[in-house]
Amino acid sequence: MRFVWAVLAFILAAAAIGGGIAQRTIFVDREAGQVSIDVPGGAAYVMIDGSVLGTHAGTQTLEASVPGKNLTVAYGRTADMSAWLSDATYAHVTLDAQGAPVSQIIEPSVTAPETPRNPAGSDLWLGEATAESTVSEKLQVPQTMSVLVATDGQSAAPATIDLSWPVSNLTPWAGPLILLGVILLAVGIVLYILAVRHLRRSRGPRRKGPPPLAITEPLQTIDQQGLDEAGTGRGVITATPTRRSLGRGRRFVVTVPAMVVAGALLAGCSPESWPQVGSSDTPDPTASVVVPEGEQPPAVTQAQAGQILERVAATVAQADSTLDATLAGTRLADAMLDERTANYTIRGKFSSQAALAAIPTAPLMLVLPQSMSEWPRSVVTVIADPAKEKDTPVIAVLQQQDAWSPYKLSYLSNLTASSTVPDVAPAEIGARSVPPESPFLLLPPAQVAAAYADVLQNGDNSASAALFDAESDEFRAKVQAKRDEQRAQFNQSAAETGTIDFGSLAGSYAPVSLATIESGAIVAVSVFETETVKPTTSDATIKLDGDSPNETVQALTGTTSSNKGYETTFSDQLFFYVPNKAAGGKIQLLAFDSHVLNAKVLP
Known part of the structure; x- marks a missing residue:
């Protein structure tokens, strides 16, 4: 029965280790999310809602270009950005009922003292970046915020904006499965050794012991020359290992590489191979903002x-x-x-x-x-x-x-x-x-x-x-x-x-x-x-x-x-x-x- 449990442990260990390795190789997601947004009507401003940026996990990468113009990418609270754009015509990018990005033109709802305006340098933004002709910016924007893309507020914004998300390398069960496999492998080895030991002790019937030896004269010492002449060496105890002892050594040595390989696999697991407790792939820039019920948000961070x-x-x-x-x-x-x-x-x-x-x-x-x-x-x-x-x-x-x-x-x-x-x-x-x-x-x-x-x-x-x-x-x-x-x-x-x-x-x-x-x-x-x-x-x-x-x-x-x-x-x-x-x-x-x-x- 001990052999049965040992074999079962070996099978489960192989399955667990194989499953962990498969998560890091076969089942890993190698495709990044990508979407291309078409801006209608040559609007001067494009506001991309946080829900669009959050359609995939991970850091968002925004790419756009307008030859010969400075491009500004800024992010801030959606309510603040809507207020800043309330006097202007702009393209608003949101998600439709099927979850696909869709653009629509929003007309001005109020009159501001000065239009148009360059969005660069506004105190409303939590962060911004400006580049000439082409901009490629990595963002970590939650769904409570939005992103603004524009030139100088007079020229048209980019006609096309590309969004992409990184390849997901998260395999949170790979590490635990490999660790479980190593533990089961160790349990199987222990059970196998115990089974072999028990088998050897329980084999029988055992041969009866020899009768008492007759009293004889002391044996004459056989010198090395006599031993050589005899040629057979009968009655001489040798220190050379027997076939049985060699076999036991091999069986023990065979289990050591398996433990080493499993340990190496476990040690090679990256942080992506373990569950990320309490962490988020896309940190919220306003995660520390606490708005009590019935109160309004703080004016600034x-x-x-x-x-x-x-x-x-x-x-x-x-x-x-x-x-x-x-x-x-x-x-x-x-x-x-x-x-x-x-x-x-x-x-x-x-x-x-x-x-x-x-x-x-x-x-x-x-x-x-x-x-x-x-x-x-x-x-x-x-x-x-x-x-x-x-x-x-x-x-x-x-x-x-x-x-x-x-x-x-x-x-x-x-x-x-x-x-x-x-x-x-x-x-x-x-x-x-x-x-x-x-x-x-x-x-x-x-x-x-x-x-x-x-x-x-x-x-x-x-x-x-x-x-x-x-x-x-x-x-x-x-x-x-x-x-x-x-x-x-x-x-x-x-x-x-x-x-x-x-x-x-x-x-x-x-x-x-x-x-x-x-x-x-x-x-x-x-x-x-x-x-x-x-x-x-x-x-x-x-x-x-x-x-x-x-x-x-x-x-x-x-x-x-x-x-x-x-x-x-x-x-x-x-x-x-x-x-x-x-x-x-x-x-x-x-x-x-x-x-x-x-x-x-x-x-």
Whole structure:
């Protein structure tokens, strides 16, 4: 019976090993999926739906050509791409009822301020590639995304687009089958050895033992010569192996190559020969995006936010070097643009004046996108390098007004040394925007700027002073110290002929507020500070000469003196944490920055 089990194990081992080898040779799929898409009507844009790209497993390869033209291939969320194309005529490639690609022309549904547009460089795309005449791009696009193919938005897109998928080398059962075969082979060998051993022990009947030997005289030793003469060598025990022992050695040696060959086969199995637990052949670029039920997706991914910030910084750096406010306006908005424009005017007249600090780009320590599928969209980010302790971390707000506009930097401030950014949702989830008049916060976002401006103006006598945490407010202390110093200097030189006054009021830029985990909000606001110098008599004149502040006013007003006086406006960009009304606590200043905004001659 043991021989039966051994033979059965050998048969099963051969079947398992053979099946594993067959999976890697006979049954492997050697044909790649291929499809050619015809674009009708000479459309300028072609949008290929993710369902088309997902008809086969594996990385997608897209190939297209238009002689003499730059071709752009971009991928992004399908909803974002549809919004970007909503003002244009484009070809939409989807699957028909039989699962075959089909193209149809989609007419514009809205009117955009500017058409046509080159898709290259849009902040909506998660990735893009541009090549001249011919493009061949490998993609890993899931079905929740789409791919856009176009030239410059004016010329026709490629008339034919080829898609292909790689040969599938996945044989997930080859490795397990070969491993099972090796195990069965080993079991069969053990059973065979046990069967042979049992057979030898059970063979019979056995011969009876010899009777006791008679007492004889000691044998005479036969020398080698006598042995040679006898010629037969009878009665001499030899160490030469017998035929039976040689046979056992051969049977044992025969089983060793089989084990070696099976082990070699097993060792030669590639990762494609094993089940890929928890893996996917086509990774999802947004697999980390988690959209809670009833919520909207985050405006950008963390990688996308970093890419946008780098584009902003590069454009602003170029504008800073050429003092080009128009170029700066393509990537800056609100306070950031107005402060930069004032600085360009000052530097254009006085080269000794310093430029504003460059826009930092990395590393991004925090990215908090607004969870919003419509527009406008906002993103709050913190840029800080832990290795550079001397560099002050900054917090910024990027905003996009519509699907066709680039993200623009609207707020940028330095975090205070004592501030702690509250806990916020991860970038994969995003945060909802808090309405300007939200009654759930300790103070509605729309009222924060005016309330804080009153605190700067009246200090502890302000009706809003109790709402703000004074101990951690570094900016309030600096403003008061600066005003006291300027007032003292002015009184020493011109107290008899003029006056200096300071004021604070809410800025004209809209606040930005995103919710935190504790149901509070990070709120970015603008406050204007004014410095007014005017003569007290009709004979007195305010002259602008000598120091840097006077050069600033002179450059912005275009005058060197006035018998009416001057008013200089400073823009304060401020970030606060406003707690939930039910949770209690005080409003904390997180970051601040201040620059000259404007100057004018008093009427």
